[in-house]
Amino acid sequence: MTLPPRTLALPALLALAAPPLLAHGFAAGKIAISHPWTRETAATQVVGGGFMKITNNGKTADRLVSASSPNAREVQMHTMSMEGGVMKMRQLKDGIVIPAGQTVELKPGSLHVMFMGIKAPFKKGSKIPATLKFKQAGSVKVQFTVQAVGSTMPMEAGHAQH
Amino acid sequence: MPSIDPAPENPMAQLRKLLWIAVAVAVLLGGILYIGAERAGQRPAAQNGLNFGGPFTLTAADGSVLTDKTLAGKPYAIFFGFTRCPDVCPTTLSRMARLRKALGKDGDKFAIVFVSVDPDRDKPADIGEYVKLFETPIIAATGTDAQIAAIRKSYGIYVAKVPLDPADPKGDYTIDHTAGVFLMDAKGQLSSIIDHAEADEMAIAKLKRLIAES
Numbered sequence: 531m532t533l534p535p536r537t538l539a540l541p542a543l544l545a546l547a548a549p550p551l552l553a554h555g556f557a558a559g560k561i562a563i564s565h566p567w568t569r570e571t572a573a574t575q576v577v578g579g580g581f582m583k584i585t586n587n588g589k590t591a592d593r594l595v596s597a598s599s600p601n602a603r604e605v606q607m608h609t610m611s612m613e614g615g616v617m618k619m620r621q622l623k624d625g626i627v628i629p630a631g632q633t634v635e636l637k638p639g640s641l642h643v644m645f646m647g648i649k650a651p652f653k654k655g656s657k658i659p660a661t662l663k664f665k666q667a668g669s670v671k672v673q674f675t676v677q678a679v680g681s682t683m684p685m686e687a688g689h690a691q692h
Numbered sequence: 693m694p695s696i697d698p699a700p701e702n703p704m705a706q707l708r709k710l711l712w713i714a715v716a717v718a719v720l721l722g723g724i725l726y727i728g729a730e731r732a733g734q735r736p737a738a739q740n741g742l743n744f745g746g747p748f749t750l751t752a753a754d755g756s757v758l759t760d761k762t763l764a765g766k767p768y769a770i771f772f773g774f775t776r777c778p779d780v781c782p783t784t785l786s787r788m789a790r791l792r793k794a795l796g797k798d799g800d801k802f803a804i805v806f807v808s809v810d811p812d813r814d815k816p817a818d819i820g821e822y823v824k825l826f827e828t829p830i831i832a833a834t835g836t837d838a839q840i841a842a843i844r845k846s847y848g849i850y851v852a853k854v855p856l857d858p859a860d861p862k863g864d865y866t867i868d869h870t871a872g873v874f875l876m877d878a879k880g881q882l883s884s885i886i887d888h889a890e891a892d893e894m895a896i897a898k899l900k901r902l903i904a905e906s
């Protein structure tokens with residue numbers, strides 16, 4: 531092999547950049563979950579929203595039916611919308627459908643899981659364990675990374691510490 | 693010889709022409725309505741002749757009394773929410789902190805005020821701890837049900853308690869609420885409103901105007 535060093539450098543850099551994406555992922559059966567994250571909370575705050583991308587690599591639809599965490603009394607599934615300048619949030623008691631071959635993004639301003647009755651404040655940089663239960667794929671344990679309160683998207687591993 | 697008029701167009705072509713005219717009219721009308729709405733959004737008080745804002749009495753995080761008179765003399769950005777609000781409240785308050793930073797030395801020429809619309813659950817200490825998260829001075833306030841109802845009315849804030857479980861109407865609830873940020877000048881008059889969906893550049897322009905006017 532006589533590839534000049536520069537040609538090798540780019541793939542090497544890409545390889546270095548790629549692992550964080552894979553590192554913070556979880557899977558159960560045909561369901562893959564990437565970058566679960568949540569926001570730091572104040573000492574007196576008792577709720578927090580959790581966000582992530584859920585991909586269904588299967589050929590049939592699945593459904594996130596419930597979620598739980600040792601760090602919260604209860605974890606609910608919610609949707610949020612803005613209607614005429616008014617914020618509205620609703621609980622999704624039937625869970626969240628993940629259509630076959632598709633990715634559903636839980637993100638600010640939209641679908642989220644909500645930690646209700648937080649037992650201790652979520653500290654920036656820590657991880658909040660949770661179990662997500664899917665109708666087909668079963669249960670999967672995930673870790674929500676706690677980010678700064680101003681975050682609107684998951685930070686990649688390299689940028690997580692400020 | 694047949695008539696010298698151009699041959700009548702086929703019906704499809706005529707229909708197409710009519711449709712284009714309809715589209716042009718719709719676009720024009722939409723533009724006029726949009727400009728009207730923009731103006732109304734910038735100066736609702738002046739435009740509608742409503743007495744927007746006005747006197748209020750609340751309790752600040754440290755337990756002291758906060759009124760429109762306490763705030764007078766310096767412009768302020770006032771936002772209504774609650775500490776159990778998972779998204780729009782932290783997003784908006786973080787954004788106000790970011791915009792303040794972006795204004796540089798003018799950043800401290802306006803106050804940021806957060807008013808809880810959930811006085812039953814948000815006590816002064818709760819809101820005080822909550823706003824500390826945002827790492828910029830934020831005046832947090834709550835009040836009695838009557839005080840909150842009064843300020844909601846004068847600012848036209850929509851608030852509705854909604855049970856999270858419709859089968860348990862007495863159980864845990866969320867609050868639908870207006871998410872705009874009201875920019876009030878040093879005299880307590882409305883200068884403009886920052887919409888939730890608006891770009892930062894536009895919001896910064898409004899804040900600059902607020903500071904310049906005051």
Ligand SMILES: [Cu+2]
Pocket residue numbers: 579608609619642643644778
């Ligand atoms: Cu929620």
